[in-house]
Amino acid sequence: MNPCPKFLIWSLGIRVWGDSLDIRYSEVKHSYIQFTHHMKKEFVISIIISLTFLSLGFALLHYEQIGYGLSFFVFLPFALGYILGKSTTKTISLWGLIISLAIFFILLLAGGLEGMVCVLMAMPLIIIAIALGAFVKSMIKKYRNSDKQDNLIKSSVLPFCLFLTFSFIETELTKHEQFVIEVKSEIILPYSPLDVYETIKSVDTLDAEKPFLMKLDLPIPQKCILEEEKVGGLRTCYFEGGQIVEKITELEKGKILKMDVIGYQLTGRKWLGFKEAIYLFDELDNGGTKMTRITTYTSELNPRFYWRPLEKIGIEQEHEYVFSNLKKDLKNKHGG
Template sequence: METSSPPPSSRPTPRGARAVFWLWFGLRDPVGRRVYLVTGACLMALKYALDGLLVYATTREIWSPAAYLSPVFQLRSQTVPDAPTWMFIAMAVMTLPFMWIGVSMSVRRAATAGLSPWAGLVFLVPVLNYLGMLVLAALPDRGDAWHPEPTTPYRAPGPQKRLPLQIEGMLRSALLGVVAAVGAGLAMAGLSVYALGLYGLSLFFVTPFVMGAVSAFLLNRPAEQTLGKTVSVACVSVLIAGGALMLFALEGLVCLLMAAPIALTVSVIGAVIGRAIAIQTRTPSQHVAACVLALPGLVGAEAAVVAPPLHEVVSVVEVDAAPEKVWANVVDFGELEPPAEWFFHTGIAYPVRARLEGRGVGAVRYCEFSTGPFVEPITVWDEPRKLAFDVAKQPHAMREWSPFKYVHAPHLDGSLRSKRGEFRLIELPGGRTRLEGHTWYELEMYPNVYWKIWSDAAIHAIHERVLRHVKKRSEGG
C-alpha cells in the first residue's frame, strides 16, 4: 500500500537550511574561522552581483569588482551621473540584511577566537573592516570561549557550544537596538529629504531622539545595562546611519559633521529616557513601535506648515578711496586670488570673478563662484551710492566631500536660496568710503537658529572676500 507524502508545508525544514539560517541570523552558534571566511567571501560576491545588476539595469554602467571593493577608486573611476536617487536608496535597503549577517557573525567570530565580542564591530568601520575581517578569519579558535550546551532547534554533529548567557543577551539586545534605530533613521531620511524635500525639526531633533530611545529601550529591556553602554549604542546607531548616507552618496561629509552635534546630543537625551522607560516601567514594546510609526505623520505635518524666514547678512569695510573709484570696482571687480581661508577648501562655494552686461537698471551682473554663476539682474543703479540686484539663478552652495563624485543631497540645490543683494557706498571724511555688502536669503533647514550660524558665517566670509578685493583694487594695491 502506498502512503501519501505529507504536504510540503507540513514537512520539517531540512537541517542544513536551518543550520545556515541560524548561522547567519542567530547570535548563539560559534563561528569558526573557515566558516567565517567562506561565508564572508560568498556573501560579498552575492552582494556585488546584486548591486552590479541594479547599477547596470539603471545606468548601463558596469562596476568592476576592484572598483566595488574600493570606495575611493570606485568614486573616481566608476561614475554614474545619470543614476536616480531611488537606486541608491534601494541599494541601501538591500545592504541591511547583509549588514546584520556581517555584524552578528563578526561578533561571534571574535568571541570564538577569545576576543571581546565588541571587537567584531570593526565590521562596521569603512576601510578597516576588510583588515578586521581578515584578522578574525586568521585567528585560531579558543575552546574555552564557549559553554557546551545545544542552542539551535536542531542538533548538528559534534559538540554544541554557545556564548556565555550574559554576553549573548547583551549583544543580541545591542544589535537589535542598533538595527532598529538605524532602520528608523534611514527611513526618516528617505521620507523627509527625498520624498518631501524637508530638512526639518522632525529630521534633526525628533528622529535622533527616537533612535536613541529605541536603541536604549531594546538594550535595557532584557537586563539593565550601564548608562555608558546605553549612550554608546545610541551614538553608534547615529554614526552608522550617517555613514550609510555618505557611503550611498546621499550626503556629504561636511554636512554630516555639521549635523552631528545636534543628532548626537539629542540621541543621548533619547537614550537616557529610553533606558529609564525600560528599567523603571513595564511599557510594552508595541509602544516603542508606535513611536517609530508616528514619525512619518509628524514629518508630513511639518512639511505642510513650514515656511522659511528671510535673513539678512551685512558686512562692512572702510576704503581709503572716493566712492566714485570704489564704484567702478564694485560693478566689475575682475579676477580674485585663490582663497587662503581653510573653510573654502571644505567645499563651500566662493566668488571667483564678476562681470556686468549693460549699464543701469535692467543690466545683468554675473558673479562667478567656484560651483557656477549667480545671475543677478540690476534693480537699483544709483551711482556711486547704491547697487542693488535680485538673484535670478544661483549655483550649489557647496561641493560636498564624499567618496562619490556625485552626491544626491537635495539641500545642495535650494535649501539655502539667495533672494537679493546690494552694495552701499557711504562717503566718509577725507575722501574715504564705507562699503557695505548686504545679502538677503532664505534657509529651509531647521532648527533655523542652528543652521543660520553656519550660513551666516559662510555668507560673511564670501562678503569679506569680495570687499577686501574691492578695497585692494580701489586703494591701488
C-alpha cells in the same frame, strides 16, 4: 586503622570538586558565547535600524515630502536614541548608531546631496537629540526597574510611525515656510567710492585667504561677470559648485548697486535661497569709503534659534572672502 578509606574519600572529593569546576566552566563559557552572540546581533540590528530611519527620512526630505524642521532634526534622532536605549547592551547599540551616522553622512557627501559644512552644522543638534532620547529611555527603565529585554525591530515601528505622522503634520502646518533673513557686513577702504564700485562690479578672479568654513566646503566664488552696466543688466557669479545670476534693479555708480537674484544653483542646498544682493558706497570725510554688503536670503531650516546664527556665520564668511579679494584688487590697481 586502615588509611585506604580516608584516601578514597579524599580522592572522590577531589574528583567531585573537579567535576563541579568543569560544569561551572562550561556554564560560564556557554553564557559568554550567548552574550557575545547577543551583542553582535544587537550591533547589526542597531546599524540596520539606524540606516533605515536615516535613509527613509532623508529620502522624504530630498523629495520634499517633509520639511527641514523639528521632526527631521530633533524627533527622528531622539527616536533613534530612545529605541537603542531600550537595548540590553546600550553601548554596543549606540556604537552601531554612530557607525550608521558616519556611513550615512559619507554617502551624502559622496553623492553631492549635501556639503561638509551643512553636515557639521547639523551634527551637534542631532547628537544632542540622540543623547536625550537615550537618557529618557534609561530613566524610564530605571524608574520601572525592569530588566526585560526589548525586541529592537518591533519597538522601532511605533516611533517611526510617529515620526512620519509628526513630519507630515508639521509640513502641512508650515507649508515649507521660508524665512527671509538679511545679513549685513561693512568695510572701510582708503579709496574713493567710484574706485571701489569700479573694482567690485565685475571681478575676473577672486583669490584671497579663505575663511575657515570655505576651507571645508562652503561655496567659493571664483569670478563675477557684469554683462551690461544698466538697470536690467545681468551679473553672474560663478562658484566651484554652481552659479548665482543677478539682475540689476537699481544702479548709481559710486552710490548703490542693487540686484535681485533670479537664478542660483549650489550643490545640495535646496533649503537655502537667495533673494537680493546690495552694495552701498558711502564717502567718508577723509575721502575713503564705507562699503556695505547686504545679502537677503531665504531658509527652510528649523529650529530657527539654532540655525539662524550658523547661517549668519556662513554668509559673513562669504562677505569676508569678497572683502579680502577687493582689498587686494584695489591695492594692485591704485596702490596704498
